[in-house]
Amino acid sequence: MIEFKNVSYGPLKNISLSVDKQEIAILFGPSGSGKSTLLYLFNRLIDPEQGEIFYKGKPIDDFSITGLRQNVGLLLQSPNLFPGSVLDNLKYGPSLTGSWKEGDEKRLLEYVQLPQDLRDRDVDHLSGGQQQRVSLARTLANEPEVLLLDEPTSALDNNTAEEIEIVLKELIEEKGLTMVMVTHQLDQVRRMGTKGMFMNEGTIQETGGLPGMLDNPETLELKEYLEG
Numbered sequence: 361m362i363e364f365k366n367v368s369y370g371p372l373k374n375i376s377l378s379v380d381k382q383e384i385a386i387l388f389g390p391s392g393s394g395k396s397t398l399l400y401l402f403n404r405l406i407d408p409e410q411g412e413i414f415y416k417g418k419p420i421d422d423f424s425i426t427g428l429r430q431n432v433g434l435l436l437q438s439p440n441l442f443p444g445s446v447l448d449n450l451k452y453g454p455s456l457t458g459s460w461k462e463g464d465e466k467r468l469l470e471y472v473q474l475p476q477d478l479r480d481r482d483v484d485h486l487s488g489g490q491q492q493r494v495s496l497a498r499t500l501a502n503e504p505e506v507l508l509l510d511e512p513t514s515a516l517d518n519n520t521a522e523e524i525e526i527v528l529k530e531l532i533e534e535k536g537l538t539m540v541m542v543t544h545q546l547d548q549v550r551r552m553g554t555k556g557m558f559m560n561e562g563t564i565q566e567t568g569g570l571p572g573m574l575d576n577p578e579t580l581e582l583k584e585y586l587e588g
């Protein structure tokens with residue numbers, strides 16, 4: 361689905377990786393190792409200084425930025441909703457492309473397991489967990505094939521974080537989504553991931569199936585990181 365070939369950018373050195381359809385690929389590793397920078401290359405928030413990125417077999421810059429970002433949605437750590445109601449936020453993106461249909465919000469609220477009566481609520485009057493669900497629903501409103509998640513639950517308490525994880529996993533099954541997620545919470549790497557990419561000093565130090573690579577790390581760096 362997505363392939364990087366010898367990509368370098370800023371702190372990132374010679375990154376090669378692949379993410380298959382319906383995989384949950386997790387980028388984890390120490391602070392400053394380049395996880396977020398790597399994530400932002402997936403939907404062209406930044407472009408490589410060297411190397412190439414392919415999306416569905418084509419060079420990523422063959423796609424228009426708008427088209428690419430509809431297909432490859434991004435969810436950040438903080439909800440970044442704009443002032444207005446839940447409905448205003450959900451319909452904004454699809455309205456720009458004329459694809460919004462009245463009633464679409466019902467399905468979106470269901471996907472993220474929010475009650476329908478929140479539809480007209482001002483987003484400022486929602487809890488942090490509810491706001492993050494609205495953000496996710498807004499990203500899903502564009503019908504993406506890939507979701508990029510930058511520490512999507514780190515601002516939430518443990519119970520809410522696990523509820524959002526369940527919503528995300530169900531979306532993979534229901535909609536066949538592919539996900540690339542940055543997190544530094546090892547319990548979340550274990551619960552969520554199918555493929556792990558351990559980052560260290562701007563490189564992918566080790567890649568492997570999850571949870572296997574956490575139980576049998578191959579490199580000293582990953583061993584030391586896991587021992588904390």
Ligand SMILES: Nc1ncnc2c1ncn2[C@@H]1O[C@H](COP(=O)(O)OP(=O)(O)OP(=O)(O)O)[C@@H](O)[C@H]1O
Nearest residue numbers: 369370371389390391392393394395396397398544
């Ligand atoms: N274009 C650039 N040129 C040089 N350095 C950069 C550039 N872009 C980012 N950096 C630096 O690279 C480092 C890696 O940043 P990044 O945010 O990707 O790490 P991270 O692993 O996501 O960290 P954290 O877990 O703390 O969020 C940071 O020190 C950042 O300031």
